[in-house]
Amino acid sequence: MNDLSPSTLLVLVPLLPLVAAVLTVVLGRTLGGRSFLPALAGIGGAFVVALMLLAGTAREAGLGSGDHDHAPRPVEMVTTLWQWAGVGDAQAAGDAGSSALSFSIPVALRLDPLTATLLVIITGVGLLVAIYSIGYMHGDPGEPRFFALVAAFVFSMSMLVAASNFLLVYVFWEAVGACSYLLIGFWFSKPEAAKAAKKAFLVNRVGDFGLAVATFLLWLTYGTLNFHDTSLADGTLVPGILGASRLADASAYVGGAVGTAICLLLLLAACGKSAQLPLHVWLPDAMEGPTPASSLIHAATMVTAGVYLVARTAPLFVACPGALTLVSIVGASTALVAALIGTVQNDLKRVLAYSTISQLGYMFVSLGTGSLLGFTAAIFHLVTHAFFKALLFMGAGSVMHAMGGVIDMRRFGGLRRIMPITASTFLIGALALAGVAPFAGFYSKDEILSSLHARGWADTHAEHHESAPGGDRAAGLNPFRFATISSEAPVATALDAINTPATFRLLFWMSLITAGLTAFYTFRAVFMTFTGPTRVPDEAGHHAHESPPSMTVPLVILAALSAVSGWWLFSTHSLASFLASTPSFTAPSVAATATPLAFHWDIAIQGTLAAAIGIVIAALGHLGRRSDGPQMERFLGPFETLFARRFFIDEIYSGFIVKPLELIATVAAFLDRHLIDGLVDGIARIPLGCGAVIRRAQSGLLQRYALAGVIGTLLIVLALVARAMGQ
Amino acid sequence: MNTTSLETFSLLAPEIVLVIAALVAYLGGAFMGLRAGWLVAAAGIAASMLVARGQAADPAFSAGVSIDAFSTFIRWTVLSLGILLCLVQAGDLFASAVSRGPGLHRGGTCEEAGTFLLLLAGLSLVGVAGDLVVLFAGLELVSIPTYILLALKRTDARGQEAGLKYFFLSLVASAIFLYALASLYGIAGSTDMAAIAASLSADGAGRIAQAMLPLAIGMAIVGAAFRLAAVPMHFYAPDVYEGTSPGNAALLSTLPKVAGIVVLARLVAMVTPAAGPDLLWQILVVLAAVTMTVGNVMALWQSNIRRLLACSSIAHAGYLMVGVAAASAGAVSGGTHLFAAGGMSATLFYLATYAIATIGLFGAIAYLGHRWPEWTATSGPRPPREEISSVDDLDGLSGTNPVAAFAITVFLLSLAGIPPLPGFWGKLALALSALGVDGTAAIDSGSRRAWFVGVAVVLVLNAAIAAAYYLRLIAAMYFKTTKRGVQADGGLAAGVAMLACLVLVATVSIRPRGLLAAASRAGESLTPVTAPSAGASQSPDTLASR
Amino acid sequence: MNGFSPHAHLLLTIAAPLVGAVVAWLLGSRGLSAVRQSAAVSTVVTLALAAWLIVRYLAEPSTAAGLPFALQEVPWLTEGIFDVRFSLGLDGLSLWMFGLAALLSLTAVLVSWDAVQDRPVGFYVLLLVLETAMLGVFAARDVILFYVFFEFTLVPLFFLIGIWGHEERRKAAVKFFIYTLAGSVLTFLGLLTIVLWHAAHANVVTFDIEALADGMMIHPLPMTADGGWLQMIVFLALLAGFAVKVPIVPLHTWLPLAHVEAPTGGSVDLAGVLLKLGIYGFLRFSMPMLPEATAMAAPWLFALGVAGIIYGALVALVQTDLKRLIAYSSVSHMGYIVMGLFALTPVATEGANLQLVNHGLSSAGLFALVGMIYERFHTRNIASLGGIAAKAPWLAVFFMLFTFSSIGLPGLNGFVGEFMILLGSFQRAWDGVSIAWQSAYLVMALLAVAGVVLGAWYMLWATERVMFGGSREPPRAGHGHADSHAASGHGHDHGHPTPGDRCDLRWHEVAALLPLAVFVFWIGLAPGTFLAPAAPAVRKATSSSATAFAARMHDTAPTVARIDSR
Structure with a gap:
């Protein structure tokens, strides 16, 4: 396979699922009950190719040479497919003051460690979900449509993480949203599903508003939308926003009002897609969609697009410390609020949905620290979360499948006897989610807490390098004319002011509490579902049984990954050092924050303790009892209403x-x-x-x-x- | 003045032929039992055309008669409209005539035809008149046959009332106009128009002239306004049109307008240089704007077709005056603008396009004749058919008589000025002439430019208002259904007139150049008579065409 | 075939529908199917001719430099002060609209296939005459010829609405006609004023649009108090007609009425092509000929565009009639185009020009689909519809596609134009010189982006209610349906869907929608193909206005050659 160039391979990753999607649509009738075949083949092929790319990129990044002391050098490969649109000389006519802005949008794909990592996750989880869906969707009249949409989603998502241009990112940002819309509304005859789909799209549109405006501002500020450097026909180099030449320049990124505005808008976009406060409201409702879709889109991949976006634009954020801090604050608040709401949910999928929101909040907290450790920890958590959350969702789906579509935990219990594989894999997933050592979640969560700790107690760690915001007149920038208001913008200044260790200390404690809550609601769900006397709702009939192998095999694979991936990736430091070669993370302002990777016993103990308390309380409340008791209501008192009504946020919006x-x-x-x-x-x-x-x-x-x-x-x-x- | 009367006779030969034909009709009808009066009329007009064709093209002037491009244009317009109107009149069979029994009305009576020929002769005489006396004689030769026609054609009470109204008001207008002529004679000491013009442009226009001239102009305008059915002499039109037959309405809405335009044109040619830049055009602009607006807003309320078209004809009189006003402004401004000289041409062109559409419209109505009332076999004997009079009577015409409906639609759209129909080209010409007055100056309030831009705006907005009631007719024909059949029992001749007008409309739409060229020559021939210097340096001919 | 000269090709393309109209008329006695087949054939032939012409245009090297193509000129009314010519040609501004008109005419015929049973001869003849007028207006290179076609489009549409429309068709037809006429007669005067001014100063009478545009660069209309602000007055006169046609809020109220009452074929042409005439007029006349007035008015029109976006979207949000909702969405989307046009930055204007085509495709598709829904369920009331996706999945697929196109989903056509318009508008905000200026523009641009959210809101709300959810049973029109023109499909096996029946698209409906869908994707995926040919012409049309705007913005009044009127 070495005769295939990396760029060909890179194109193949999205192309194969796309072909699969089109084939499924075209051949839907012909294939009949075998409509999963194109999607399976396409996504499977894409997964293999993605693995090859990962291996290639890892070689390129010098991984495995054992040489971690060298500063990581940026690794990227860009391939341009065709020119999407262009407006010759887009500078405002007659306006001699502004330098040439070229509106030229190539359809360009990129490959770097971050992209390679995510491609593997997307296609891998996608493949497992496809396999799982063979069993889950069997017999549904819309089966071809489902597989076409899943393939289309994998295509869009791969393009999103592989795009090397903000406009393309925007394109696929919305494209994944559209796939999500269509999958949430998959059972469109259910009014709730149709409503949930619309809600998801609209809330995402609010986020897209942010991304659109951010894109406009980026173009106006940097004169291009490309990530990579491009050279024009006459040989001049247009430095891309995240291109090597700009990354090399420590002051190449604007701060101040414009920079902060861009970052806040990007954050808004990320909040929309990643269901962060205050735009999280769509995700729980999105559970109206088929469970495999929830697993793939609303747990493992699409919702992490926001994390990807912030990580990708790390140099921009680092230049605006205020915005960066806000990322953390949003993340921590979301994590805590969602965890609190999760504690009182009785719908198994909704528990997991809130848990997803909460875990995404963790990733944001981590991103907001602005350190290399924080960024890599977020991606690390993204990876492990993809494994265990996909696992949990599929487990929930398996339960739902067996229970005849019932997902209310109060209506069943003690299912471990009926569905042992589901129960045990679910338990592994729960342990990983709760952050119990040595499961995957423990390591990634630990890294996140460490990154927070490093910011909150900077003196005990190595001196944190305070990255200087870029000057307004930084080299290579379009001389924008907001200079007058940008330098002294009160909002940006106020935001910058909260970037203090005290803030991060608070965030650290919030995250720790969240860790405890996470363990609590996870195990509450485990206990309610799988322990206690066996009860099966009427809808399930008399033949509630374990799911077919096509569903349990992915569960087992994911359980294995949830069990070992954390330890493996952490102990070898392979992921962190690999990601460090991502161009965005090699910006001086980011790279300078690199710290030696270490295991912090103190933080690990605090985290474990929090998890343990959570599990114990859950056990006290639910272990072995009938699951429909009023334990939570008694325990929480008036707060129960607050949590159950989701802090009234939907009502406030309404x-x-x-x-x-x-x-x-x-x-x-x-x-x-x-x-x-x-x-x-x-x-x-x-x-x-x-x-x-x-x-x-x-x-x-x-x-x-x-x-x-x-x-x-x-x-x-x-x-x-x-x-x-x-x- | 040096010409012999024989030469004058030869110049007036077409008119004389018309009069002879009229005499043939009268005598033939009375003594020889000649019944096909309109055939005689058509033959007379054709003969007159032949004679007119044979005349030399060169301008000629003889005792009170001036033959130039203008009068030739008018003469040909009159004769052509005469043919069309003959057809309409021949097909104009209506209830009151029917009551007089068959035989009498088929083909029209010879009295009617003869009277009509005299009318045409008078109108043609108006066109060629170079002397006030001839002009007045011509006008009376138009008016008196008109009274007779109105009285002859319709014998019921409404018809008689209409005839009387027209008669009395016409007398008033004639009297006022006569005062104007007398005043002009008093000022200039001559009845010859060229002499009057020369006298007025001479420095010696004394104080008497200064004082008398506004009086003369004002009364002359009013005299013309009656013929045009323009404010303030427009009141008769709706009542008279409603009261008379479609054929007479067609006649009234076209031929007197020709006379009115000729009078205004001659007036402009005579008096503008002396009256100074501000005397004539301003009152014409005001009258034009008021007339078109009054006509249109009144038309919005009409439910009777002929009344509606009467109001419409008032509005069109207003449009016609815009070009005259532009011409009067252009004639005196010493050539600072390029296009106003086209005002008279535009008016003449518009007059022709208007007349074609209007005659076609009345022709169609005459052709349609009657409709059956709603009736079922169980509800007793079938009631008598009713004359088509109200807009509702046209309901569903597109289903019962699609050809007539289509023709009426085309005529209405042309009157509304929808491109590329003749009415559009006419309005284009009028608007260009109005905008061309001081065409490059700023639109300062009170300036001549502002007045003319204002009247152009009023013109086009009126076109939009007018579209409302024209569309109402179209909507009735196409958007509604009816159970009442249209009889289409009018004479076939009226149908032929309708189709002939349709052909003319199509011709002018596709090739407006021929008619416009003739109108241009006519308009240009008139303007330099009294203002030889006007526009000489920058006449349109000096403009290089692309 | 190479001997087939381009101008003959162009003339043939424009005349082909007229020939088709005659054929359809002659075939009238042979019944409905003969008539509609002949109409379909002639629109297909026209479309093929137009497509081939566009291919020839793109193959011609001189067009890349912005030169017009397929010119021809026949004197029409050259007499004295008139120099009206029957002069036709295509350039970058008109190219795509010309093609769109040909494409949508086919759509209009196909969507009327079963819907029009009453007086089919008249219907198809008028539709074909309308096509000629639409093709002609974009090919006209003479002011008067343009105006002739511009006004003449009203006539067939008046009849189409008035005869084959719905309940209030008469009122709608008359209002549509008079409203647009009242505006455009002022445009007419404005155009004549330009001609006269040019003739007086260049000493050459010409009605040629290009010559006038060039001439007005040398002899601009005065834009000073001395000159009486003549340029501004003329601009406002042109605006009167174009703004009504677009329509720019608040001159839009004829549009919902006309659309709701129009038959589907008429709505397709109206929304797809005729609304674009206003914008086309701005690009063709106002911007190149009256640059300084355009520059002065640009901020206000930009603001009106934004107001239209928000206002149209809000009003659409509470509509109960599906067709009315889409009509208001047109108001909103035309707001984007107006905004982009008057942002006067290259990206925005080129985006606006492309968005003309985009909106034409998506709105025509949506109106066509509403017509198909009405044919099946005899209602357009959103509350009475529901669950169509289960009964007619392909109808739902197309509906979703055009909805996504309409709300600007990336990868589809609507996104490209919208993105470029908004990007260009932000650029205009950025390039401002004062804080007040920048803030005002920035707020407006942000509001416009927020309009994108609103747009998704009402469209997806409608989709949810109409396509998804449980199957609501709309009140079915019985056999005693009095309005024979509105009731459809009598005698057709799919005419009366019973509950639960699948009543999916029939072949002619697929044929109507599929070409639009192809372009929805094509423009979305490779907009460069469509942007590049138009770019030189758009640039040329807007550059003088943009220059004047920049000059105004920098408060250094452009040096206008004072032209003494005497």
């Missing part, structure tokens, strides 16, 4: 945004019909009114006509005389 807008819209529609159109009709009535007056003169009486004629004559003559006199 009351403060949706309803007022609808009211305004109603008023506008009323005014449109009665004021604006009424005005038009009114104007149209003016001639009519004049006519009504004038036709009164049309009395039919001869003498009046004659009189009027004579008076008219006199008037004309008088006017003429007056005119003649006036001259």
